[in-house]
Amino acid sequence: MAKERLLEGRVALITGASRGIGAATARLLASHGAAVGINYYKSTNEAKKIAEEIVADGGRSVTVRANVRSADEVTGMVELVEADLGPIDLLVLNAGKTIRFAPALDFKFEDLQNTIADELKGAHYAVQAVVPGMVARRKGTIVAVSSTASRYQWEGSMAHSMAKAALDSYVRSLALELGPFNVRANLIAPGLTITDAISPSSKAHTDAVARNTPLRRNASPEDVAGAILMVSSDNAAFVSGAYIPVSGGLNMG
Numbered sequence: 695m696a697k698e699r700l701l702e703g704r705v706a707l708i709t710g711a712s713r714g715i716g717a718a719t720a721r722l723l724a725s726h727g728a729a730v731g732i733n734y735y736k737s738t739n740e741a742k743k744i745a746e747e748i749v750a751d752g753g754r755s756v757t758v759r760a761n762v763r764s765a766d767e768v769t770g771m772v773e774l775v776e777a778d779l780g781p782i783d784l785l786v787l788n789a790g791k792t793i794r795f796a797p798a799l800d801f802k803f804e805d806l807q808n809t810i811a812d813e814l815k816g817a818h819y820a821v822q823a824v825v826p827g828m829v830a831r832r833k834g835t836i837v838a839v840s841s842t843a844s845r846y847q848w849e850g851s852m853a854h855s856m857a858k859a860a861l862d863s864y865v866r867s868l869a870l871e872l873g874p875f876n877v878r879a880n881l882i883a884p885g886l887t888i889t890d891a892i893s894p895s896s897k898a899h900t901d902a903v904a905r906n907t908p909l910r911r912n913a914s915p916e917d918v919a920g921a922i923l924m925v926s927s928d929n930a931a932f933v934s935g936a937y938i939p940v941s942g943g944l945n946m947g
């Protein structure tokens with residue numbers, strides 16, 4: 695039986711889609727029929743390769759280099775994607791940044807401020823460029839990639855946890871205020887997921903997390919992409935303002 699294509703005719707923009715969770719999401723959403731805008735910053739070759747794979751499979755895709763923390767670059771990116779693929783009706787806020795872990799008392803105020811600001815810039819500039827179109831068309835879905843760190847601190851995670859908690863609050867406000875325009879907003883909160891971002895973690899640490907996880911393994915980028923697909927499709931048409939941990943049961947929301 696043919697696989698049901700859950701996003702036929704949709705146009706998605708995924709920030710930070712050259713590697714890791716964003717790359718897996720680009721591939722999965724495209725396999726479900728979405729035309730996919732692949733944003734990247736430094737990994738040009740990786741981004742182009744994903745777009746080429748999607749096109750070779752009969753899909754539509756465009757790659758756009760932009761720093762999600764530059765309002766001008768984000769505006770230009772959205773114009774380019776919409777000119778090429780059509781109006782964006784699915785926005786995935788995923789692009790991450792290198793996380794600095796340190797004891798709570800070692801963070802300077804500016805470290806906390808900058809970490810929170812970078813997280814919110816990565817969300818708000820894209821939302822400002824994309825969402826007015828969704829509101830005008832009375833149709834749209836926003837999915838933000840948070841982290842279980844927003845609700846479950848660990849030693850050293852203060853700045854990162856605060857930034858993701860701010861993102862959670864931001865997205866809940868979007869869900870509240872955009873709902874009347876048929877625009878949904880949800881949070882996907884991965885636990886530790888095997889990507890380049892966790893390369894500083896030792897194998898002993900990732901194994902320990904797997905042992906403590908009810909499903910007894912670490913998450914793959916594809917696990918997170920699956921949850922993003924789930925809240926993006928019309929099967930979740932009445933789901934908005936949700937926070938969905940993807941942690942194998944380790945953190946339960």
Ligand SMILES: NC(=O)c1ccc[n+]([C@@H]2O[C@H](COP(=O)([O-])OP(=O)(O)OC[C@H]3O[C@@H](n4cnc5c(N)ncnc54)[C@H](OP(=O)(O)O)[C@@H]3O)[C@@H](O)[C@H]2O)c1
Pocket residue numbers: 709710711712713714715716733734735736737738760761762763788789790791839840841842883884885886887888889890891892
């Ligand atoms: N991995 C985990 O354990 C984990 C857990 C919880 C939450 N998350 C969240 O999941 C998201 C993705 O993380 P990941 O693990 O997939 O990271 P990753 O493998 O390191 O990939 C990061 C992606 O973000 C892009 N990026 C970084 N800075 C950017 C910028 N200024 N503008 C545009 N793109 C930028 C990178 O693009 P280039 O390479 O092209 O620069 C890359 O595609 C992040 O929001 C992260 O906080 C991850």
